[in-house]
Amino acid sequence: MTDPFELLGLARRFSLDRAALEQRHRDLSRTLHPDRYVQAPPGERRMALERAVGVNEAFRALRDPLTRAEALLTLHGLSMGDADRPAPALLMEVMDLREALDEARRSPDKVAALLDRVRARSRAEESALATAFDADDAPDATALGRARDALVRLKYFRRFEDEADAALDY
């Protein structure tokens, strides 16, 4: 897998300055975007296209904390497998949230309140990820394990956020 941090010239950390990420993406796009190569020979056009695609993919991976954490885990040699079973407590919490969402479906205010609650949980997990990945220069096995756990929880909360968001649309 290509290293999105390296491709964008950013430090390999979970904590990321969003403005810096956006700026870097813009600067690299200015250099590599196909629009800059319309008059160039076909070989160079193809090359620029590949690189521009890479830059866009790296940007997409890094701007979402969830995919950023996944990328970091992979770079540190771990991967999210099917073996990542969520803790029973988490499953219970999500089931309760789902029930609450079903009951609240008709009331946008209640759904919005649920959404806020879960967003706060997501943010807490993101803080845990930041601590796990960034506290030391190189996270050890224990830290990586904690990161993976936080990521599992974040995924569940994110899925719930999507459902709640969709419920707000209609």
Next chain:
Amino acid sequence: MALLQIFDPVAPPTPIGIDLGTTHSLVAYMVDGRPECVLDCDQSPLLPSVVHYLEHGGVMVGTEAKGKAALHPRETLVSAKRFMGRGADDPETRRLGPYDFAMPAPGESNSVRFKVRGRAVTPVEVSAEILRVLRTNAEAKLRSVGGAVITVPAYFDEAQRQATKDAAKLAGLEVLRLLNEPTAAALAYGLDKGRTRGTFAVFDLGGGTFDVTILSLDDGVFQVRSTGGDAQLGGDDMDRLFAGWALGHMGVDPATASPELVRAALDAARVAKHELTDRPTTVIVVKSGETTFERAIRRTEFEDLVRPVIERTTPAVKRALRDAGLRPEEVDGVILVGGSTRVPAVREQVKKLFGQEPLSDIDPDQVVAFGAAIQADLLAGEGTKDDALILDVIPLSLGLETMGGVAEKILPRNTTIPAGRAQQFTTYADGQTGFELHVVQGERELAQDNRSLAKFTLRGIPPLPAGAAKLEVTFRVDADGMLTVTARELNTGIEQRIEVTPSFGLSGDDVERMLLESYEHAESDLATRQLRERITDAERVIAATEAALRVDGDLLDEDERAELDGALKALREAIAAQDGKKVHLRTEGLDRATQPLAERRMDRAVQQAMKGRAVAEVEDTVKDRPEHPHLAASYAKDSENDKETR
């Protein structure tokens, strides 16, 4: 017969921007740093997108053609854009309209075809007629016309985009880029007003299509955050409801009305609709043959009639805002595009959805063509990295049909283009040497509910036990929003052959055939034309290579430089000898020989881009808002407080 044209050999060709609209089409170019439209013989920048097929062959395009519609409703094609990229059985063919349609003959591609004067005509051919007139008008004004940027609705799918490219090819235009209409409008606005940053929404309601795009402008980069819309929603639908109402009052069943009456009702509805923009009441007059129907109508009655059409814009706007992670009040300005945004009820809708008065100080009819001309100029010129840049997105998720008929999304909607993603597959049966991929576009769960794009068949997979083959399929979407698929078998590293069967629209062969049929230039010798094209391509590669060597020649060592100079010399010799085959081969040879230089130049440019800014990369606290995979990035704003309120 074409008159001889005397070209100024020294003047470089002028790039042009084209708005190929449902109701009107325009062509624009840059003069003294500002865009300007080419006027047609009526001194109007607007060419009605109407094509009339004459009895003994030949066509009329524009205002003249429009005049023929009442008496020749089947032969006068209006709003052909609504049929671009559509299959023969598309629901559009059953909506209120005067046309006859022809089903494809066995072996013919699955495309809508109009039955006109005893033959079948595709929407691509109709659009090509319009583009041809725009091109000749531009040539009359500019003498030498270069490449064209042609706009398409942001919500146009793959088949519709391909149809647009095919039409351009038939019309003899070189397409520099397909540009999304709302993005074009934003470009025209952004550069005109000299704004350097902000978030804008473009609400583009034309004759036949609706787009809503949310963009941010930062440092000359126009980045689309999200886009949504409906490729079959527009002013025409208001006309249909209005005409249907009038026919009802005339005691006529729209399903059995004559084409002449239907055309008369639609035209009358359009006229009355325009009148109600400026007046609170009007009289709709439907005149056909001996029948005349008149009825007074108030604006409020009209608005009640067309409310369903206007309401259909709401879900797309809400979703676009949600995908961009923005509330309506976070939008700095709403740009109105398209003639239908003149309807007062539509402006009310925009005010309601965004909570602000929209901007419309650039003519909503011309703003898209202006944006296209600006981009054409950017693309055709030398270009520096400080020029404006557009980062657009795909409007609809691209996916594959998997076991059980589920659509698995490979590239989600609002992914910034160019984009690419790989997916791995394996075989189901022992010794399986072929594999079929069904590509669909859309947001629904099941593949059958989405738009079928094409079937890609992979061949030449090495015979292996089931599950042993490792097929890596890569989806790539280019800056025009067009998809290409490549595949490699990972065990052997062999690139697979891919056959594409488009679900809708014309095949490459169809277009080639049409091109040959329409060929009417003085030099009918295909070989001569091919030689000219090859030499033009070769000269372009030579110019680009020389420009690159001037700036970055130091990146090559002596031997590499000598090799490259040799390739340049050989190509120049082939051009001098007017040897088409040699020119073609040596152009490819030069292309290959420049690759090391191209790669190093790119590396150098990237290094410079990364050094360019001194911005702190690392922060102690995480500044992000929670994100969704298919949401475009929400960016750090200057004020801190919105994070708390969200």
